[in-house]
Amino acid sequence: MPPAPSGLAGRLLVSHPSLRDDNFRESVVLLHSHSLAEGAMGVIINRPMQSVLADASPVLAGTPLAGMPLFQGGPVSADRFAIGGWRWLSAVDAELRYGLEREAAEILAASGVHELRAYVGYSGWSPGQLENELRLNAWVICPFTQEIAASQGEAMWKALLRLHAPDLLLQAGAPDDPGLN
Numbered sequence: 001m002p003p004a005p006s007g008l009a010g011r012l013l014v015s016h017p018s019l020r021d022d023n024f025r026e027s028v029v030l031l032h033s034h035s036l037a038e039g040a041m042g043v044i045i046n047r048p049m050q051s052v053l054a055d056a057s058p059v060l061a062g063t064p065l066a067g068m069p070l071f072q073g074g075p076v077s078a079d080r081f082a083i084g085g086w087r088w089l090s091a092v093d094a095e096l097r098y099g100l101e102r103e104a105a106e107i108l109a110a111s112g113v114h115e116l117r118a119y120v121g122y123s124g125w126s127p128g129q130l131e132n133e134l135r136l137n138a139w140v141i142c143p144f145t146q147e148i149a150a151s152q153g154e155a156m157w158k159a160l161l162r163l164h165a166p167d168l169l170l171q172a173g174a175p176d177d178p179g180l181n
Helices: 102-111 129-135 153-164 166-172
Strands: 011-015 028-035 039-044 048-052 069-072 076-090 093-098 115-125 139-143
Touching: 011 153, 028 093, 028 153, 039 069, 039 129, 076 102, 102 115, 115 129, 129 139, 139 153, 153 166
Parallel strands: 069 115
Antiparallel strands: 011 028, 011 139, 028 039, 039 115, 048 069, 076 093, 076 115
């Protein structure tokens, strides 16, 4: 197996179908930062919470951020939220932003150029942890594209597997307990 690549910021981590941990099962993580020395940080982008930011923070009602969708970003700091998003420079090249201050987020939201979301919690790995998980095939590394960003939930997860790891689709569709078939 080749060594885990370094510098995965801007890429997607798609959970392997055998990854049954509730935190990352059928998840797609957009990595915002990654280095061998510092570890990695990202957010789950396919877990909408069916709520908006004003529901979680009423002080933001009436601001350009009020209607921003909330997503479950990951298990770390799940009692806090952060604002992040992207704008497309081309169909396959995005400028990522994460951890935006309120004023900067309001300016970006008002401009309508960025796809902004509020993430409850985030996903983080200490130095070497993600590389080890990659060696264990817990994740499939995929490019972040405009086409994929338009999908949601489990459909995003399955679309990425279909495109980048079609050999895993049978396993992805298997029930948790095959004895219940």
